[in-house]
């Protein structure tokens with residue numbers, strides 16, 4: 031284990047390893063909470079299991095175009111995110127135009143490419159007539175957006191709305207989709223969960239409200255110049271206290287006025303307050319004594335985390351110019367989604383492809399193993415597009431479900447589980463909780479930062 035940096039002089043004299051607050055996890059929520067508490071004069075130690083900061087921000091700095099395996103971009107309405115970026119001294123650049131540049135991705139059904147118009151007229155299109163023009167990946171978002179049942183989306187976790195917490199499957203059936211349509215439009219590449227049965231509609235409506243708010247604030251998508259990981263390293267650099275890397279937390283115990291954190295190397299760290307930013311998928315492997323109870327214990331045990339796996343590939347020649355088909359692909363087969371990355375000097379340049387599997391397909395790739403999955407991806411592209419033969423190389427494999435300290439991408443609530451939220455974020459004695467899964471009014475990175483504000487205030491007023 032090593033320290034991220036040499037400790038700067040502490041705000042108040044203290045013994046090494048002793049602080050007012052110990053923060054578990056050096057993702058953005060942990061780093062933000064630590065910074066806010068230091069601004070209020072608290073001494074803080076951050077303990078992180080990985081040998082790096084950033085958590086779900088992870089850029090492959092050794093690959094062309096610096097592909098992002100985690101956090102991708104923030105919208106103009108990310109007040110907290112933009113503020114953190116400013117403080118961290120990183121430059122934000124507009125990337126939305128690069129996402130949208132060039133021919134739109136084609137739909138590949140049963141191994142054949144299709145334009146939107148061809149899909150609308152395709153006899154195998156299972157959508158109701160008024161939706162036939164929508165590509166499978168667009169349907170659910172549009173239905174939720176057009177039929178959001180929440181007048182005020184920020185009330186999504188209000189107990190008064192608990193009866194609305196039905197499965198996405200039930201909601202989509204109510205919108206007239208057949209099982210075949212639901213399978214195609216959600217289960218093959220689900221934004222949340224592995225299928226439409228295990229996703230809460232209330233959470234989808236909350237997400238929709240947040241996205242609408244963001245769109246109203248501006249349409250730019252902003253990423254960190256040179257790679258998003260620089261946001262996390264910049265935030266860590268602002269801290270006065272230690273950021274201890276390579277220290278896996280294995281237990282959190284409480285006794286009287288002290289909470290004690292035990293790390294895998296046998297060390298212990300005690301403080302009046304501990305902030306735990308670990309995803310519940312990671313916290314469920316940590317011993318917590320006294321044990322958590324009620325909905326909080328259930329949420330730690332059961333909250334869902336999104337399986338996503340990715341292959342980063344490059345092309346030695348532009349095979350898309352040769353076969354005159356869009357480089358981007360949404361497939362109904364084991365290839366998943368092929369997304370061109372335009373991170374060169376100009377958007378015309380394709381620096382590589384992120385090939386992505388979500389939900390059950392991601393878990394299937396994971397079971398295949400990294401090397402076999404990479405080989406399968408190359409073989410699939412070459413089979414579907416003969417012009418690509420010998421021109422595609424797969425470089426890296428990344429599975430969020432397989433990541434020991436995450437166990438999945440973002441959290442998602444299942445039907446009936448939204449009622450856990452207000453209970454699961456309450457402090458358990460001297461242990462306080464933050465992280466994107468505890469956000470109440472924002473999503474993604476902005477939600478992680480929002481949760482850091484709440485938890486810092488909670489500790490300051492405890």
Ligand SMILES: Cc1cc2nc3c(=O)[nH]c(=O)nc-3n(C[C@H](O)[C@H](O)[C@H](O)COP(=O)(O)OP(=O)(O)OC[C@H]3O[C@@H](n4cnc5c(N)ncnc54)[C@H](O)[C@@H]3O)c2cc1C
Nearest residue numbers: 055057058059079085086100101102103279465466474475
């Ligand atoms: C593929 C992907 C794409 C995304 N795209 C976007 C996007 O475009 N826009 C957006 O707003 N958000 C996006 N997000 C979400 C965003 O990245 C997250 O919401 C945010 O980074 C979560 O921060 P966090 O601090 O809550 O959790 P994390 O970043 O997961 O931090 C938790 C930390 O705890 C550490 N930890 C775990 N177990 C232990 C242990 N036992 N001991 C010590 N430390 C431990 C982990 O290593 C980690 O560093 C994306 C996420 C992914 C994965």
